[in-house]
Amino acid sequence: MKQPAICPKFEKAVSLLSQKWTALVIYQLLSGTQRFSEIQSAIGISGKVLSDPLKDLEEKNIVKREVIPETPVIIEYSLTEKGRSIEPVIRDIERWSKQWVQEESTSS
Amino acid sequence: MKQPAICPKFEKAVSLLSQKWTALVIYQLLSGTQRFSEIQSAIGISGKVLSDPLKDLEEKNIVKREVIPETPVIIEYSLTEKGRSIEPVIRDIERWSKQWVQEESTSS
DNA sequence: AAATTAACTTACGTAAAGTAACTAGATAAG
DNA sequence: CTTATCTAGTTACTTTACGTAAGTTAATTT
Numbered sequence: 001m002k003q004p005a006i007c008p009k010f011e012k013a014v015s016l017l018s019q020k021w022t023a024l025v026i027y028q029l030l031s032g033t034q035r036f037s038e039i040q041s042a043i044g045i046s047g048k049v050l051s052d053p054l055k056d057l058e059e060k061n062i063v064k065r066e067v068i069p070e071t072p073v074i075i076e077y078s079l080t081e082k083g084r085s086i087e088p089v090i091r092d093i094e095r096w097s098k099q100w101v102q103e104e105s106t107s108s
Numbered sequence: 109m110k111q112p113a114i115c116p117k118f119e120k121a122v123s124l125l126s127q128k129w130t131a132l133v134i135y136q137l138l139s140g141t142q143r144f145s146e147i148q149s150a151i152g153i154s155g156k157v158l159s160d161p162l163k164d165l166e167e168k169n170i171v172k173r174e175v176i177p178e179t180p181v182i183i184e185y186s187l188t189e190k191g192r193s194i195e196p197v198i199r200d201i202e203r204w205s206k207q208w209v210q211e212e213s214t215s216s
Numbered sequence: 217a218a219a220t221t222a223a224c225t226t227a228c229g230t231a232a233a234g235t236a237a238c239t240a241g242a243t244a245a246g
Numbered sequence: 247c248t249t250a251t252c253t254a255g256t257t258a259c260t261t262t263a264c265g266t267a268a269g270t271t272a273a274t275t276t
Contacts, residue, residue: 097121
Protein backbone atom coordinates (compact mmCIF):
# COMPACT_ATOMS: atom_id res chain seq x y z
CA MET A 1 0.00 0.00 0.00
CA LYS A 2 2.73 2.39 -0.92
CA GLN A 3 3.59 3.53 -4.40
CA PRO A 4 5.81 6.54 -3.82
CA ALA A 5 5.61 9.40 -6.27
CA ILE A 6 8.37 10.95 -4.22
CA CYS A 7 12.03 10.28 -4.93
CA PRO A 8 13.14 7.28 -2.86
CA LYS A 9 16.54 8.84 -2.16
CA PHE A 10 14.85 11.88 -0.68
CA GLU A 11 12.60 9.64 1.37
CA LYS A 12 15.62 7.79 2.70
CA ALA A 13 17.35 11.03 3.69
CA VAL A 14 14.20 12.23 5.43
CA SER A 15 13.83 8.97 7.29
CA LEU A 16 17.41 9.29 8.50
CA LEU A 17 16.79 12.76 9.88
CA SER A 18 13.49 11.68 11.37
CA GLN A 19 15.27 9.47 13.83
CA LYS A 20 14.95 11.29 17.07
CA TRP A 21 18.54 12.25 17.96
CA THR A 22 20.32 11.86 14.67
CA ALA A 23 20.31 15.51 13.63
CA LEU A 24 21.41 16.60 17.08
CA VAL A 25 24.30 14.12 17.09
CA ILE A 26 25.47 15.36 13.67
CA TYR A 27 25.09 18.95 14.83
CA GLN A 28 27.20 18.17 17.85
CA LEU A 29 29.92 16.50 15.80
CA LEU A 30 30.09 19.46 13.44
CA SER A 31 32.12 21.20 16.12
CA GLY A 32 34.72 18.45 15.96
CA THR A 33 35.71 14.99 17.13
CA GLN A 34 34.12 14.03 20.40
CA ARG A 35 33.99 11.19 22.83
CA PHE A 36 30.90 9.21 23.69
CA SER A 37 30.49 10.83 27.07
CA GLU A 38 31.02 14.31 25.65
CA ILE A 39 28.24 13.95 23.12
CA GLN A 40 26.12 12.39 25.82
CA SER A 41 26.42 15.25 28.25
CA ALA A 42 26.12 17.90 25.53
CA ILE A 43 22.81 16.52 24.33
CA GLY A 44 21.74 15.21 27.69
CA ILE A 45 20.68 11.67 26.85
CA SER A 46 21.30 8.21 28.25
CA GLY A 47 23.77 5.65 26.96
CA LYS A 48 21.32 3.66 24.91
CA VAL A 49 19.61 6.64 23.38
CA LEU A 50 22.98 7.81 22.10
CA SER A 51 24.43 4.48 21.07
CA ASP A 52 21.44 3.57 18.89
CA PRO A 53 21.74 6.47 16.43
CA LEU A 54 25.55 6.35 16.58
CA LYS A 55 25.53 2.75 15.44
CA ASP A 56 23.15 3.63 12.66
CA LEU A 57 25.23 6.62 11.55
CA GLU A 58 28.39 4.56 11.60
CA GLU A 59 26.77 1.91 9.47
CA LYS A 60 25.67 4.56 6.98
CA ASN A 61 29.21 5.92 6.86
CA ILE A 62 28.23 9.31 8.23
CA VAL A 63 30.13 8.95 11.48
CA LYS A 64 33.53 7.37 12.10
CA ARG A 65 34.25 5.51 15.33
CA GLU A 66 37.82 5.29 16.58
CA VAL A 67 39.04 3.23 19.50
CA ILE A 68 41.88 4.76 21.45
CA PRO A 69 43.53 2.20 23.73
CA GLU A 70 44.03 4.49 26.70
CA THR A 71 43.20 3.53 30.20
CA PRO A 72 40.28 3.21 30.39
CA VAL A 73 39.51 2.88 26.71
CA ILE A 74 38.35 6.02 24.93
CA ILE A 75 36.19 6.09 21.83
CA GLU A 76 36.25 9.08 19.52
CA TYR A 77 33.51 9.91 17.11
CA SER A 78 33.85 12.19 14.13
CA LEU A 79 32.03 12.98 10.90
CA THR A 80 33.10 11.45 7.61
CA GLU A 81 33.00 13.45 4.39
CA LYS A 82 29.45 12.23 3.88
CA GLY A 83 28.65 13.37 7.38
CA ARG A 84 30.16 16.83 6.94
CA SER A 85 28.17 17.25 3.76
CA ILE A 86 25.00 17.36 5.86
CA GLU A 87 26.16 20.62 7.41
CA PRO A 88 24.10 22.89 5.09
CA VAL A 89 20.93 21.07 6.11
CA ILE A 90 21.74 21.50 9.78
CA ARG A 91 22.68 25.15 9.36
CA ASP A 92 19.43 25.88 7.54
CA ILE A 93 17.44 24.23 10.30
CA GLU A 94 19.38 26.35 12.77
CA ARG A 95 18.68 29.52 10.81
CA TRP A 96 15.01 28.68 10.41
CA SER A 97 14.62 27.90 14.09
CA LYS A 98 16.14 31.23 15.07
CA GLN A 99 13.73 33.09 12.85
CA TRP A 100 10.53 31.13 13.34
CA VAL A 101 10.55 29.04 16.47
CA GLN A 102 9.56 30.73 19.64
CA GLU A 103 11.00 29.81 22.96
CA GLU A 104 8.41 28.36 25.24
CA SER A 105 8.06 29.28 28.84
CA THR A 106 8.44 25.85 30.33
CA SER A 107 8.71 27.18 33.84
CA SER A 108 7.16 24.75 36.25
CA MET B 109 18.04 14.31 33.65
CA LYS B 110 18.38 16.75 30.79
CA GLN B 111 20.31 19.98 30.86
CA PRO B 112 20.55 20.90 27.21
CA ALA B 113 23.71 22.65 26.05
CA ILE B 114 22.02 22.83 22.67
CA CYS B 115 19.76 25.73 21.67
CA PRO B 116 16.16 24.87 22.57
CA LYS B 117 14.82 26.52 19.40
CA PHE B 118 17.03 24.30 17.32
CA GLU B 119 15.89 21.29 19.31
CA LYS B 120 12.28 22.20 18.66
CA ALA B 121 12.86 22.56 14.94
CA VAL B 122 14.61 19.20 14.85
CA SER B 123 11.82 17.56 16.76
CA LEU B 124 9.32 18.93 14.24
CA LEU B 125 11.25 17.44 11.34
CA SER B 126 11.74 14.21 13.20
CA GLN B 127 8.06 13.49 13.01
CA LYS B 128 7.92 10.81 10.42
CA TRP B 129 5.97 12.38 7.53
CA THR B 130 6.26 16.07 8.28
CA ALA B 131 9.13 16.85 5.92
CA LEU B 132 7.50 14.88 3.14
CA VAL B 133 4.20 16.72 3.58
CA ILE B 134 5.96 20.10 3.45
CA TYR B 135 7.95 18.97 0.42
CA GLN B 136 4.75 17.97 -1.28
CA LEU B 137 3.05 21.28 -0.53
CA LEU B 138 6.02 23.22 -1.89
CA SER B 139 4.64 22.43 -5.32
CA GLY B 140 1.41 24.20 -4.47
CA THR B 141 -1.97 23.90 -2.79
CA GLN B 142 -3.24 20.36 -2.61
CA ARG B 143 -6.17 18.38 -1.37
CA PHE B 144 -6.04 15.75 1.32
CA SER B 145 -6.37 12.88 -1.10
CA GLU B 146 -3.75 14.32 -3.43
CA ILE B 147 -1.13 14.51 -0.72
CA GLN B 148 -2.17 11.09 0.42
CA SER B 149 -1.68 9.39 -2.91
CA ALA B 150 1.50 11.34 -3.68
CA ILE B 151 3.16 10.18 -0.49
CA GLY B 152 1.32 6.89 -0.32
CA ILE B 153 0.10 6.84 3.26
CA SER B 154 -3.16 6.11 5.04
CA GLY B 155 -5.68 8.65 6.29
CA LYS B 156 -4.52 8.69 9.85
CA VAL B 157 -0.85 8.81 9.03
CA LEU B 158 -1.50 11.95 6.99
CA SER B 159 -4.03 13.64 9.22
CA ASP B 160 -1.83 13.46 12.32
CA PRO B 161 1.07 15.55 10.98
CA LEU B 162 -1.31 17.85 9.10
CA LYS B 163 -3.09 18.71 12.32
CA ASP B 164 0.23 19.37 13.98
CA LEU B 165 1.49 21.53 11.12
CA GLU B 166 -1.73 23.50 11.10
CA GLU B 167 -1.45 24.11 14.81
CA LYS B 168 2.12 25.31 14.36
CA ASN B 169 0.98 27.68 11.62
CA ILE B 170 3.07 26.01 8.95
CA VAL B 171 0.13 24.71 6.94
CA LYS B 172 -3.20 26.38 6.18
CA ARG B 173 -6.40 24.33 5.89
CA GLU B 174 -9.25 25.63 3.77
CA VAL B 175 -12.69 24.11 3.49
CA ILE B 176 -14.31 24.43 0.08
CA PRO B 177 -18.04 23.68 0.19
CA GLU B 178 -18.24 21.74 -3.03
CA THR B 179 -20.06 18.52 -3.35
CA PRO B 180 -18.63 16.50 -1.77
CA VAL B 181 -16.66 18.84 0.44
CA ILE B 182 -13.08 19.50 -0.56
CA ILE B 183 -10.28 20.52 1.76
CA GLU B 184 -7.28 22.37 0.45
CA TYR B 185 -3.96 22.49 2.19
CA SER B 186 -1.23 25.02 1.51
CA LEU B 187 1.90 26.37 3.13
CA THR B 188 1.87 29.57 5.14
CA GLU B 189 4.79 32.01 5.02
CA LYS B 190 6.35 30.15 7.91
CA GLY B 191 5.86 26.94 5.99
CA ARG B 192 7.43 28.26 2.79
CA SER B 193 10.41 29.45 4.79
CA ILE B 194 11.33 25.80 5.40
CA GLU B 195 12.01 25.36 1.69
CA PRO B 196 15.82 25.83 1.94
CA VAL B 197 16.00 23.01 4.48
CA ILE B 198 14.01 20.70 2.23
CA ARG B 199 16.03 21.63 -0.86
CA ASP B 200 19.27 20.94 0.97
CA ILE B 201 18.02 17.54 2.04
CA GLU B 202 17.03 16.89 -1.56
CA ARG B 203 20.44 17.94 -2.82
CA TRP B 204 22.23 15.86 -0.22
CA SER B 205 20.14 12.80 -0.94
CA LYS B 206 20.90 13.02 -4.67
CA GLN B 207 24.59 13.19 -3.99
CA TRP B 208 24.98 10.75 -1.15
CA VAL B 209 22.08 8.37 -0.81
CA GLN B 210 22.17 5.27 -2.91
CA GLU B 211 19.09 3.67 -4.27
CA GLU B 212 18.51 0.26 -2.80
CA SER B 213 17.55 -2.73 -4.86
CA THR B 214 14.39 -3.67 -3.00
CA SER B 215 13.36 -6.18 -5.65
CA SER B 216 11.54 -9.07 -4.05
C1' DA C 217 39.91 -8.12 46.50
C1' DA C 218 37.31 -3.89 45.94
C1' DA C 219 36.73 0.33 43.59
C1' DT C 220 37.01 3.37 39.47
C1' DT C 221 36.27 4.72 34.78
C1' DA C 222 34.45 4.71 29.87
C1' DA C 223 31.51 2.90 26.87
C1' DC C 224 28.08 0.45 26.20
C1' DT C 225 23.90 -3.40 27.04
C1' DT C 226 19.80 -5.38 29.02
C1' DA C 227 15.29 -5.58 30.56
C1' DC C 228 11.59 -3.36 30.85
C1' DG C 229 7.81 0.38 30.22
C1' DT C 230 5.77 4.26 27.49
C1' DA C 231 4.95 6.80 23.38
C1' DA C 232 4.77 7.30 18.50
C1' DA C 233 3.62 5.26 13.99
C1' DG C 234 1.16 2.03 11.17
C1' DT C 235 -3.02 -0.74 9.39
C1' DA C 236 -7.56 -1.65 7.95
C1' DA C 237 -12.04 -0.87 8.63
C1' DC C 238 -15.46 2.34 9.81
C1' DT C 239 -18.05 7.13 10.14
C1' DA C 240 -20.10 11.77 8.56
C1' DG C 241 -22.36 14.67 5.62
C1' DA C 242 -23.76 15.64 1.22
C1' DT C 243 -25.65 14.10 -3.26
C1' DA C 244 -27.11 10.99 -6.76
C1' DA C 245 -29.12 6.59 -8.48
C1' DG C 246 -32.52 2.91 -8.37
C1' DC D 247 -37.22 5.92 0.69
C1' DT D 248 -33.15 3.15 0.45
C1' DT D 249 -28.75 2.18 -1.21
C1' DA D 250 -24.53 3.81 -3.16
C1' DT D 251 -20.76 7.23 -3.82
C1' DC D 252 -17.45 10.57 -2.62
C1' DT D 253 -14.03 13.16 0.38
C1' DA D 254 -11.98 13.66 4.50
C1' DG D 255 -11.22 12.12 8.01
C1' DT D 256 -11.63 8.81 12.84
C1' DT D 257 -11.40 4.43 15.72
C1' DA D 258 -9.58 0.39 17.58
C1' DC D 259 -5.88 -2.17 17.52
C1' DT D 260 -0.86 -3.85 16.56
C1' DT D 261 3.91 -2.88 15.90
C1' DT D 262 7.99 -0.31 16.15
C1' DA D 263 10.68 3.39 18.19
C1' DC D 264 12.21 5.81 22.21
C1' DG D 265 13.30 6.27 27.12
C1' DT D 266 15.04 4.96 31.91
C1' DA D 267 17.74 2.94 35.29
C1' DA D 268 20.54 -0.59 36.50
C1' DG D 269 24.03 -3.82 35.05
C1' DT D 270 28.25 -5.51 32.19
C1' DT D 271 33.13 -5.50 30.36
C1' DA D 272 37.80 -4.69 30.43
C1' DA D 273 41.68 -2.44 32.08
C1' DT D 274 43.86 -0.17 36.35
C1' DT D 275 44.60 1.74 40.45
C1' DT D 276 44.07 1.35 45.81
